[in-house]
Amino acid sequence: MTVAVIPALRTGPGYWWHSFVMMTRWEIVGLRLLLPITVFVQLLTGAGFVLGVGLFFGQIPSRAALFLSTGVIVITLATVGLVLGPQLIAAQKAENTYDFIWSLPVPRSTAAAAWIVTNAIIAVPGMVMALLVANLRYDIDLVVSAAIVPGALLTLYTATMLGYAIAHTVKQPMLINLITQVTIFALTGFSPVNFPKEQLPDWLAALNEFLPLSHMANVMRAGLTEGVVAGLARSYLALSLWAVAATLVTAFVLRRRA
């Protein structure tokens, strides 16, 4: 039995990729007990949301149904990134296991990248389910185009990194949970995601221009519909700024040491 005393520090793209793959494995195995139930809950909430709103309003016009079903998947994704993800990190802090994970010899960016992949694995099945159910239940014209790929990636990235930044910035696990709950409540309650922004009072619509959620809805919807979304370039720009901000905050927080 020989012990490997490591020859030199590892650097470069090979090191980054290996670390990313291993951290993704670490996260996925780490969620083994939680993953099936979480995905199941996402499937149920995705389908439930779509059907529930329909029940509530009886007959809904097809444009409203289109807004609703494309909005639900954004809320699914945002909830995973902004609430579920931070809760898992809060649990690590509460259980005192945070230190070990942060002592692992990987670039911090690979841990973040693995985290994004994990969030996608949790969120995507529910999103697909919501769209399928909507397609069956309502008379809607989904036109899936290649634009869904950059739209979904940017939305996933921004939502996950915002949650990640909050979870790593705030020290107290309880406080993390509180902040993320309030955030998602405010965002989903007062953002034009499931309905057009014309239905909001002017000031609230104006405020939402500066918040990420309506832009997420726009870029996602643009990849699933035709002739519904306006101001797409603007939404991409706004969302990119949010993505950059979340990345900078995360990078800063992860380098900071107490």
Place this chain on the structure above:
Amino acid sequence: MTDWTFRAVDVTKSYDDGKTFANDRITLHVEPGEVYGLLGPNGAGKTTLVKQVIGLLKPSSGTMNLGPHDLVDDPDAARQLCSYLPQAQMPINSFKTHEAIAITGMIRGGTAAAVAARRDALIEALDIGEWRDTLGAKLSGGVKRLVGFAMVTVWPGRVVILDEPTNDVDPLRRRLLWEQVRRLGDEGVAVFLVTHNVLEAEKSVDRLAIIDRGRILAEGTPSSLKQVDRGRLRLHVMLAPHTPTPELPPFVEDHTRVRSNLIAVISEAEAVHGIGWAQELMGIGIAEEYALAATTLEDVYVRLTGDVAAREPASS
């Protein structure tokens, strides 16, 4: 050739705007192949010190270097060069034992085959094969601790930091663990070991520091620390509950009292008198039993860290 000695110089860590010092100008070094023990009472600052080595905390002042690397400035290097078993439990509830060890080894840079071979050897050496396929959530505390030990030593790097590795581990497996600690040293790894188990540490460490309230009180090999006690014996008298400390005969050079335990230090030449005195105490019902033994590192530890006697209510 690079000198891979770990050196901490004047490391100070203060909390609450400099009101409390968890570490106060700590200077020490650990050479490759050396097992270095860090002993001290609760709150002494041991965990604080090792967390700074791995970059989880940043010193308020002072330097830490490993070979050519400045560990304070370059925490990325610190994490590659050092592996760390935290005092807290490991996050392995949904990992099977063999997975947890293998994945950590590969994260640390080992190839799959090499890591697997070492993992299997460690599982065997620590006698935890019975739980090879068990999920972490179903492991007992001690086995989980051993799995954690295997995780951080399967691909160790140059420095292995162990914060109370033997917690919860049964006496037989504790021996197996100490054997592996020694082995790491033999193979050139510098081991930085925090423990409360003074007697076991005495057999396994090359050098140690005893720290209290953030400061190093004494440092050296176990035998050099016991030097002052050479030629002396410890007479351990178990007093009857609630008895005041009896009057000590003149040949008792030093003593400590912790609850009902009275430990008197006497010279070897006075052994016969010591036994006579202890039997006398038993005869009049003040003492319940006694034992005479060579001084151990624990005596040194108790003398240095403590007026444990003064901290405890004398009458209890």
